Amino acid sequence: MTEHEFVKVPVTGAKEIKLVTTDAKDNGNTADHTVWADAKLVENSNKLTLNIPKSVATKVGEPINIKEEYSAMDPEDGDLTAKVKVIGADKVRFDRAGKYEISYVVTDNDGNETQKTRTISVVNMEDYKYLSNFDWKSTQNSYTAPLKDLSISAKTLRLTDESNKEVAYEKGIGAHSNSTIVYDLTDKQSDYFTSFVGVDRQMYGSVGSVIFQVFVDGEKQFDSGLMNSRDPQKFIEINISGAKELKLVVTDGGNGNGSDHATWGDTKLHYANSERVYTNELEKEVEEAKVIDKEIYTSESFNTLQNAIAKAEEMLANNKATQIEVDGVLASIIEAKKALVEIDLTQVIVTNDRYLSDSVKKTLGLAGDITLGNMLKLTTLISNSGRVSVNSHFISSKKHELFSNSFSLTSILF
Ligand SMILES: [Ca+2]
Numbered sequence: 213m214t215e216h217e218f219v220k221v222p223v224t225g226a227k228e229i230k231l232v233t234t235d236a237k238d239n240g241n242t243a244d245h246t247v248w249a250d251a252k253l254v255e256n257s258n259k260l261t262l263n264i265p266k267s268v269a270t271k272v273g274e275p276i277n278i279k280e281e282y283s284a285m286d287p288e289d290g291d292l293t294a295k296v297k298v299i300g301a302d303k304v305r306f307d308r309a310g311k312y313e314i315s316y317v318v319t320d321n322d323g324n325e326t327q328k329t330r331t332i333s334v335v336n337m338e339d340y341k342y343l344s345n346f347d348w349k350s351t352q353n354s355y356t357a358p359l360k361d362l363s364i365s366a367k368t369l370r371l372t373d374e375s376n377k378e379v380a381y382e383k384g385i386g387a388h389s390n391s392t393i394v395y396d397l398t399d400k401q402s403d404y405f406t407s408f409v410g411v412d413r414q415m416y417g418s419v420g421s422v423i424f425q426v427f428v429d430g431e432k433q434f435d436s437g438l439m440n441s442r443d444p445q446k447f448i449e450i451n452i453s454g455a456k457e458l459k460l461v462v463t464d465g466g467n468g469n470g471s472d473h474a475t476w477g478d479t480k481l482h483y484a485n486s487e488r489v490y491t492n493e494l495e496k497e498v499e500e501a502k503v504i505d506k507e508i509y510t511s512e513s514f515n516t517l518q519n520a521i522a523k524a525e526e527m528l529a530n531n532k533a534t535q536i537e538v539d540g541v542l543a544s545i546i547e548a549k550k551a552l553v554e555i556d557l558t559q560v561i562v563t564n565d566r567y568l569s570d571s572v573k574k575t576l577g578l579a580g581d582i583t584l585g586n587m588l589k590l591t592t593l594i595s596n597s598g599r600v601s602v603n604s605h606f607i608s609s610k611k612h613e614l615f616s617n618s619f620s621l622t623s624i625l626f
C-alpha cells in the first residue's frame with residue numbers, strides 16, 4: 213500500500229480491537245514506517261436530542277397554532293429535524309373536547325428511533341371537578357385553618373356581585389388571612405383553574421380587606437389587588453395544563469387581619485373530557501338526508517340511505533353511543549349520500565295506446581316523446597274517456613316498474 217486509505221470497521225459489541233501492520237510479504241521491513249492517522253472510536257449512539265413543544269390546553273372553539281417548532285440533533289448525523297415525522301396533528305379538533313396526542317418520531321442513520329409525544333387538551337369548561345372535593349397538600353395559617361365548602365365563620369360561602377347583591381356558593385373554600393393553601397396537581401389531570409374571590413358577605417361593610425394571589429408551580433399567575441369588604445367579587449381563570457402545584461394565597465391587605473374572611477367561591481378544576489360525545493354533525497346530516505328527493509334515485513340506493521338514517525335516529529334517541537359510534541354512523545350516511553344513483557329521467561316511455569299517450573302529452577304540453585322525467589312531473593291525468601286517473605303518489609309507488617328497462621306506460625296504468 214503506497215497511498216493513504218480510509219478504514220471504517222464496525223465494532224458494535226466487540227471486546228477487543230487489534231491493529232496489525234505486516235511487512236507485506238517478500239520485501240522485509242525496510243522503511244516500513246506506518247501511520248494510523250486520526251484513529252478514533254465513533255459511537256453510533258441513540259443519544260439523539262429531540263425537542264418538541266410542550267403539552268398545551270385550550271378551550272373548545274379557541275384554536276391554537278399547533279405547528280410549533282421542534283428539532284432533532286444527532287451526535288453522529290447532525291441536524292435531523294427534516295426527518296422528524298409528526299403524527300396526529302391533523303386529528304386535533306378544536307370544536308370537540310378531548311385529549312389529542314401528537315407524536316414526533318425520528319430515526320437516525322443507524323436506525324435508532326426516538327419518539328416523543330405531547331397532548332393538546334381541548335376543554336369544554338362545563339367539564340370540571342370542584343377543587344374542594346380534593347384534599348389540599350398543606351396549609352399555612354396565621355389565624356385559623358381554612359374550611360371546605362363553608363365560609364370561615366362556618367356558614368354558606370357568600371360574595372358580592374357587580375350590582376352589590378349577595379351571591380351564594382355551595383362549593384369553595386373559606387379562609388382567613390394570612391392563608392396559604394397548596395394543592396398537588398400531578399394526579400388531577402386538569403387544564404384550567406377558575407374561582408370567584410372576595411371578602412365574604414358576612415363581613416360586608418367591615419374593615420375586612422385582603423389580597424388574593426394564585427401561584428402555579430411557584431409563579432404568580434393572579435393577583436386580585438386590594439379587595440375591601442364591599443368590593444364585588446373577582447373571577448380568576450388560569451391555564452394550569454401540565455402544572456404540578458397550585459398555591460392559593462390570601463394576605464391581610466396591609467391593615468391587619470381583622471374581619472379578613474376571605475372566600476374562594478365556586479372553585480373548579482376544568483379538564484379535557486374525551487368521553488364527551490358530539491352529535492351536532494350527525495343531527496345536521498340526518499336532517500339534510502331526510503329531505504333528499506326520493507323520486508330521482510333508484511330504490512336500492514335510496515333504501516341504503518334510509519337504513520343509515522334509521523340507525524342514526526335510533527342512536528340519537530338512545531343517547532348512549534360513543535363518539536366513535538356516532539362518527540361511524542355519520543360516515544355511513546355521507547357514504548350512502550355519495551352512492552345515490554339517479555334514475556335516468558330521459559328514458560322514453562313506450563305505449564301502444566295512442567289515446568292514452570295523447571292524453572299524457574296533452575296534460576303535460578308535450579310535443580315529442582314522453583320521458584320518465586315527464587311522468588314524474590305528472591300530478592293528475594284524466595283521459596277524455598274518464599277511464600284513466602293517476603297522480604304522482606301512484607307514479608312514485610310504481611317507481612320500481614318505472615325504473616325497469618322494459619316497461620310500458622299501459623302496464624303501469626292498467
Ligand atoms: Ca446516532
Ligand SMILES: [Ca+2]
Pocket residue numbers: 389419420421422463464465466467468469470472
Ligand atoms: Ca386586612
